[in-house]
Amino acid sequence: MATKRKIPERKCVVTGEMRPKKELIRIVRNKDGEVFVDPTGKKNGRGAYVTKTLEVIEKAEQSNILxxxxxxxxxxxxxEELRKLVSSES
Structure with missing residues (x-):
């Protein structure tokens, strides 16, 4: 019997929804205080996830939640980088 692998889920900081990691983009702040988009989701640092939609990214920018x-x-x-990522995927 094949066991179904658990899909890793993360919470979008804007909507508060739990979603599969693949539907989110990770933004990271490393120990030097640099902030960058982490498409791989594997870089070291404090991460925050946002849903891959333009509306959510706009809302994140307006609310300053990140x-x-x-x-x-x-x-x-x-x-801008987040918007590019989202538009290139849709």
Whole structure:
């Protein structure tokens, strides 16, 4: 009998929904305080996940939730990179 592998789920910091990790994008702040988008989801550092939709990314930017979650300033270039990632996937 084949056991079904558990799909790793993470919580979107904007919507508060638990979703499969593949439906989310990870944003990381490393120990040097640098913030970057982590498409692999494997880089070291404090991570926050957002759902891969433009609406959620817009909402994240307006509410400044990523800055609060990662406890640091978030450059607008991060949001631009997130938008590019989402539009290239859809």
């Amino acid at each position: 800055a609060r979650t990662l406890n640091t300033e978030i450059e607008s270039t991060i949001y």
